[in-house]
Amino acid sequence: MEIDLTKLNQPQREAVTCTEGPLLVLAGAGSGKTRVLTTRIAYLIAEKSVAPYHILALTFTNKAAKEMKERVQKLTGEDAGVWLFTFHGFCARLLSMEIDALGYDKRFSIYDEDDQQSLIGHIIKDLNLNDKVFSKRTLAGIFSDAKNHSLRPEEFLRQSYQPRQVLEAFSLYQKRLKEANALDFDDLLLKTIELFEKRPDVLAKYRDHFRYILVDEYQDTNMAQYHIVSLLAREHRNLCVVGDDDQSIYGWRGADIRNILEFEKDFPGARVVRLEQNYRSTDKILEAANRVIENNRGRKDKRLWTEKTDGFPITVYEGRTEREEAVYICDRILNGRRMGSRYDSFAILYRTHAQSRILEMILQSYSIPYKVYGGTSFFNRSEVKDVLSYLRLLSNPNDDVAFTRIINVPRRGIGNVAMDELRAEAQQRELSLFAVVLDPQTLSLRTRAKFAPFAHIMEAAFEDYGKKTFSVFAADLLKRIGYDAYLKEDKKENYEVRSENVKELLGYMSEFESSFDDPDGDLLQSFLSTVALFMNADNVDEQNGCVNLMTLHAAKGLEFDTVFLCGMEDGLFPSAQSKFDPEKLEEERRLCYVGVTRAQEKLFLTYAGSRMLYGQFTASQPSQFLREMGDAIRMPGGSSREQAAQKAAPVESFHAQTPPVHTGPQVFMGTKPATPKTVDKVLDWKDGDRVRHAIFGEGVIENVEGKGPSQIIRVRFKNGVEKRLTALYAPLTRLE
């Protein structure tokens, strides 16, 4: 097999063929990063005769891992046997083989954020902490932050002068995790490092095993990930990291941008390759992106360019309210649709989820199909988590969090009193909750009786396990539990959907079983850890026929023909919390860069002069990022042909005069935008107008009271219902 390098440009080719020694590939947005990584792997195998299992490739997301696997397979023509994992997946896999060296059982549980918080909740109670000061959320944040920033989180907490209570809570948290034979996400990384440090023989084994290491999205690595890579690669130094410092947007999650900025210091003699040719966007879009990002200090110098010249001008729109902004976006989408664009070629990107609400309302009123990404994903649904918790408890009987979740689901009449007694007993006897339930001699008769049915069910399940196929086993377990009946009774939510989800999970289990081919592995453990690390199952499906709505963070790595970047307002984007912190502001700017570079052909930047935030009217100024784009975006009085096109849109204006673009952060000082004079199709209601409401449907206006933002209109809807609505907020469109 030969690898075709002719399709690569010069720097790409260099990145593929420099196989020995440390290599930093600075891959700008849309510069063919994945192609380089996968071709490099294929090249190592085919041209350098490296055995696939000597190659380790690490990514951040399951999606990226999957995509790379598929592409490597395509290039090499077989399932190459390359170790291709997410960081966490790799660690979970390694620990499932080696963790007994650290005194854990190989069937450890992986605690996700919910599990973590539930555990922390009990710790707050047990330590009698004031939960106003030390809330679950706060503590979980502090703990994770410590684990992300340091290999010795206790020391980190001490050095950052955390109060005594935090230190106590943290050590109890770690103690309870250990007792539950559980690791949180951060532990997966830290325990791997601990293993390597404690057992040089194990480290030596894997060092020798992984002779070529590749890391994707290197700008997003945290301290622990850096150490893992460093430990494995330090000796042979065949380490290729690919990333873009300008797209580092997870600093708040512990990603340390210094890892990529100082790669050459960490690995002296490292080669640096810059991929600056962009294959995605037009020149106009790249110009705006470059203008913005140049305001950041301390970045690796690079500038994207493209052969795609003569692109559409970028449009800036100001709405008076978020409603107008949304209406404008919908108008543009319908317009694009009339010109032959598919709905799924549009993306609406925003800084916060809260912004999706109004967009959804207006999209609905226009009957535009859309999909919002980033809601509760499949594996996070309560019914799915319930079932998984039963399985988790069977796999790891020490898993107190799983036990606590399901002990009263379905309801078994077990409340605080019974649980308190159980906890006390468990503490006394130094056993897990489940262990006490299985051996309840010391519990009061009354409590014992309450737990007995549960104990019987689980004992029967233990008995059953291994005698049937995986999914049949689970289905039988659920029958015994009476889970379906519980879903039917529990009328909180749609029974059909929830029961369907459970079925889907069972289907997924049987699929997993049939593709499970690790003779030494434990099917249940392997399934549970895969699922635990696969919480974000909502991948963007490219041909879904829907307009795509998501946060800027979620948009990373994606591309769309037309992108609307909305809420381009000071205080929203950049967020108010980032405004006065130069580092945070730079991260917001990178986020803006990411957003802009998602667009292939058309980019719309929109903002509202005022919007409802936390139930309050908030007036706002255009985002400073808009001015930073300077004349890369359309200015008032501009003469170009788009001006004519703009007239079709309801309100257009962008008033800030652009000052020369300085380097470094700037504070917006422009004048307040004047109120646009164009006809406002939203506020100008009169009696007899026919309207459509997003929820109530069609109706006729009976009466209009008052003027301006407080205007109230009375509408009689077709279904006979009459409503008084605040015109400004009601999701209304006029029917001609």
Add this chain to the structure above:
DNA sequence: GCCCCTCTGATTTTT
């Protein structure tokens, strides 16, 4: 033990 109502607080979330 469970349900309902009031209070509170609020970015972003690859694993």
Add this chain to the structure above:
DNA sequence: TCAGAGGGGC
């Protein structure tokens, strides 16, 4: 605005 949590009443 609105979701989630905790307190109080049944």
